[in-house]
Amino acid sequence: MVLSCRGLRRDFGGFTAVNDVDLDVRHGEVHALIGPNGAGKTTVFNLLTKFLQPTSGRIELLGQDITRTEPAKVARMGLVRSFQISATFPHLTVLENVRVALQRPGGLAVQFWKPVSSLDRLNERAMELLETVGLEGARDRLAADLSYGRKRVLELATTLALEPKVLLLDEPMAGMGGEDIGTVAAIIRRAAERHAVLMVEHNLKVVADLCERVTVLQRGEILAAGDYATVSADPRVRTAYMGTDHG
Numbered sequence: 477m478v479l480s481c482r483g484l485r486r487d488f489g490g491f492t493a494v495n496d497v498d499l500d501v502r503h504g505e506v507h508a509l510i511g512p513n514g515a516g517k518t519t520v521f522n523l524l525t526k527f528l529q530p531t532s533g534r535i536e537l538l539g540q541d542i543t544r545t546e547p548a549k550v551a552r553m554g555l556v557r558s559f560q561i562s563a564t565f566p567h568l569t570v571l572e573n574v575r576v577a578l579q580r581p582g583g584l585a586v587q588f589w590k591p592v593s594s595l596d597r598l599n600e601r602a603m604e605l606l607e608t609v610g611l612e613g614a615r616d617r618l619a620a621d622l623s624y625g626r627k628r629v630l631e632l633a634t635t636l637a638l639e640p641k642v643l644l645l646d647e648p649m650a651g652m653g654g655e656d657i658g659t660v661a662a663i664i665r666r667a668a669e670r671h672a673v674l675m676v677e678h679n680l681k682v683v684a685d686l687c688e689r690v691t692v693l694q695r696g697e698i699l700a701a702g703d704y705a706t707v708s709a710d711p712r713v714r715t716a717y718m719g720t721d722h723g
């Protein structure tokens with residue numbers, strides 16, 4: 477278990493946005509958090525990354541209680557949410573963007589790079605990351621000149637540069653066409669070999685193809701959890717998530 481929470485709850489005034497949520501994210505797994513609009517997915521992400529303080533409940537990262545830990549420390553411990561670094565620099569090249577991520581002050585890569593601080597090694601690692609995401613041919617292009625889908629892929633590369641233990645992805649395929657979705661799905665699958673992945677995703681085909689485990693939220697509570705086949709066959713899920721129990 478890399479990341480887990482028990483009894484997670486968050487109230488906003490008199491409104492309970494997240495109620496009694498238990499979640500286990502395991503190494504080597506892609507775990508999807510799904511549910512209708514307003515179900516509480518973003519709030520759960522904000523609680524796990526400590527952007528929001530839980531009203532009650534407990535969160536553990538790599539066996540350590542992080543319920544009261546500051547967000548920056550949680551990120552340094554290896555819980556990285558893609559948008560935290562998703563601001564790529566449009567006027568730097570693709571390779572330069574990844575190098576910047578590898579050299580991030582205070583980032584995980586600082587410790588990672590200490591024994592091998594030579595420029596060559598840095599370039600080598602940056603190229604490895606670009607090969608992982610299939611952007612090696614675009615290394616000298618400005619980030620601003622990339623297509624939307626490839627920009628998102630570059631963001632993923634800069635996230636992976638931080639060597640996260642758990643990668644939190646908020647709708648990584650949003651706004652993408654079929655081909656880009658396939659590319660990003662393949663990257664996430666490969667990334668999951670080294671980093672546990674928790675993702676919010678609305679595209680159920682992506683969830684079915686990519687995710688070992690699915691947790692369904694409804695009105696802040698867990699409606700169902702398990703593998704996709706089990707969860708999608710649950711009549712309550714079909715009614716709540718798809719708005720029908722016939723489809």
Ligand SMILES: Nc1ncnc2c1ncn2[C@@H]1O[C@H](COP(=O)(O)OP(=O)(O)OP(=O)(O)O)[C@@H](O)[C@H]1O
Pocket residue numbers: 488491493511512513514515516517518519520
């Ligand atoms: N800061 C806040 N203050 C008050 N209510 C909030 C706050 N943040 C979220 N909520 C409420 O909590 C509920 C859950 O919202 P949340 O954004 O987590 O849902 P979601 O599942 O991510 O939805 P979507 O799929 O639309 O992004 C919603 O009813 C929302 O209005």
